[in-house]
Amino acid sequence: MERTTIDLWVGIFVALGLAALLGLAMKVGNLTTGSIGETFTVTANFENIGGLKPRAPVKSAGVVVGRVADIKFDPATFEAVVSLNIDKRYHFPKDTFANIYTAGLLGEQYIGLEAGGDEASLVNGDKITQTQDAVVLEKMISQFLYNKAAEPAAESTSSNDSGSASTKSNNDALGANPLDAITEPVKP
Amino acid sequence: MIKSNLFVGLIRTLRGIGHDFSKRIWRLGAGARLFGLTLAYSGESFRRFHLTIREVYFTGVLSLIIILVSAFFVGMVLALQGYYTLQKYGSSESIGVLVALSLLRELGPVVTALLFAGRAGTAITAEIGLMKATEQLSAMEMMAVSPISRVIAPRFWAGVIAMPVLATLFSMVGILGGYLVAVPLIGVDAGAFWSQMQANVDWQFDILNGVIKSLVFGVACTMIALFEGYDAPPTAEGVSRATTRTVVTSSLAILGLDFVLTSFMISM
Numbered sequence: 001m002e003r004t005t006i007d008l009w010v011g012i013f014v015a016l017g018l019a020a021l022l023g024l025a026m027k028v029g030n031l032t033t034g035s036i037g038e039t040f041t042v043t044a045n046f047e048n049i050g051g052l053k054p055r056a057p058v059k060s061a062g063v064v065v066g067r068v069a070d071i072k073f074d075p076a077t078f079e080a081v082v083s084l085n086i087d088k089r090y091h092f093p094k095d096t097f098a099n100i101y102t103a104g105l106l107g108e109q110y111i112g113l114e115a116g117g118d119e120a121s122l123v124n125g126d127k128i129t130q131t132q133d134a135v136v137l138e139k140m141i142s143q144f145l146y147n148k149a150a151e152p153a154a155e156s157t158s159s160n161d162s163g164s165a166s167t168k169s170n171n172d173a174l175g176a177n178p179l180d181a182i183t184e185p186v187k188p
Numbered sequence: 189m190i191k192s193n194l195f196v197g198l199i200r201t202l203r204g205i206g207h208d209f210s211k212r213i214w215r216l217g218a219g220a221r222l223f224g225l226t227l228a229y230s231g232e233s234f235r236r237f238h239l240t241i242r243e244v245y246f247t248g249v250l251s252l253i254i255i256l257v258s259a260f261f262v263g264m265v266l267a268l269q270g271y272y273t274l275q276k277y278g279s280s281e282s283i284g285v286l287v288a289l290s291l292l293r294e295l296g297p298v299v300t301a302l303l304f305a306g307r308a309g310t311a312i313t314a315e316i317g318l319m320k321a322t323e324q325l326s327a328m329e330m331m332a333v334s335p336i337s338r339v340i341a342p343r344f345w346a347g348v349i350a351m352p353v354l355a356t357l358f359s360m361v362g363i364l365g366g367y368l369v370a371v372p373l374i375g376v377d378a379g380a381f382w383s384q385m386q387a388n389v390d391w392q393f394d395i396l397n398g399v400i401k402s403l404v405f406g407v408a409c410t411m412i413a414l415f416e417g418y419d420a421p422p423t424a425e426g427v428s429r430a431t432t433r434t435v436v437t438s439s440l441a442i443l444g445l446d447f448v449l450t451s452f453m454i455s456m
Binding site: 001003006007009010012013014016017020021023024025027028029 | 238241242244245248249252288292349350352353354356357359360363382385386389390391394395399
């Protein structure tokens with residue numbers, strides 16, 4: 001075959017490959033949406049971050065305004081120190097509230113920012129003081145069971161010590177109210 | 189008498205194992221040496237770059253049909269199988285993520301490399317083996333033309349260039365195949381398909397790592413094919429055996445390297 005024809009085909013081949021890579025980056029990957037331009041960094045302390053990971057989105061009103069840059073553990077206060085990279089275009093008041101939310105029931109966790117009313121804005125290196133921890137599902141369930149158990153337990157227990165009372169009433173609760181209430185409607 | 193026969197048999201078996209082992213080590217060393225020589229002669233071969241372009245045509249452009257058709261079907265099957273399982277959990281919108289991640293991270297590089305070993309690797313081995321059997325390589329040496337810079341290095345670089353391009357095209361066409369099954373055929377929402385994919389596919393961790401994988405596979409596959417051809421006994425039987433060994437060794441090397449690379453990439 002002519003050398004020029006071969007050159008043409010190879011040129012088309014390589015161009016196709018580059019176009020596919022570009023297509024993957026733009027259409028499939030998050031090169032366009034994932035990268036934020038100029039950012040500033042603020043930190044927030046949480047008692048429990050649940051399953052939050054670096055690169056998780058930071059959202060305000062559902063819009064991605066930044067990403068989690070880094071997560072550290074503070075050995076002095078026993079808290080998690082989360083650094084957030086926030087887009088320079090957005091200004092948040094000093095008293096902004098940072099929550100850890102979960103996307104869907106089992107989805108990934110992200111940080112939600114709720115703006116406060118302060119005149120001054122957060123700047124690079126600031127610390128968000130008002131935070132709310134991640135909701136831990138196990139804690140919530142055990143709290144729910146405990147509360148349910150506490151109602152009949154308050155009537156029946158008289159002189160038992162609290163430890164045995166709670167285990168006993170926990171068992172009662174498991175046998176009686178909450179699980180039945182959950183499972184019953186499922187059965188046809 | 190019987191005892192000494194047993195003894196002789198044992199000695200023979202051990203000698204066989206030793207011979208086999210040292211031969212394998214020798215071949216590994218010879219392969220590494222050929223790799224080093226290829227790199228050393230690359231500069232010389234780049235001066236005649238049209239030789240490399242010609243080989244890109246034969247190994248890359250002519251492999252396009254098999255790669256693209258396989259990619260299309262792999263993508264469609266992934267979408268069908270994925271939907272079947274995902275719909276049990278009520279998350280059939282995640283099908284785009286499933287198809288894209290499995291293609292970009294694993295199937296794109298690995299299946300492309302396996303097909304490449306079968307389609308282009310065997311051709312390289314047979315060609316070089318026959319060149320050796322018909323003494324074309326010796327003739328080149330007689331004319332003071334290095335067969336490594338003239339024959340081996342262009343084919344090596346052609347493989348290294350072609351493999352990532354083919355793997356990227358494989359992933360792209362596979363995702364299109366998955367889209368065709370998921371959206372028009374099954375009826376998954378097109379917006380959810382693409383947006384979930386974009387939210388969960390990372391440029392560096394998924395796309396770039398896939399390209400790096402295919403680059404490594406390109407080096408391994410092409411080098412194995414070249415070495416088997418260069419080392420083949422100059423007979424019809426020798427060339428046929430070398431061709432078989434190319435496919436077997438390349439496939440094993442690809443799968444082994446894939447595990448090593450994946451564990452590296454995940455730990456980073």
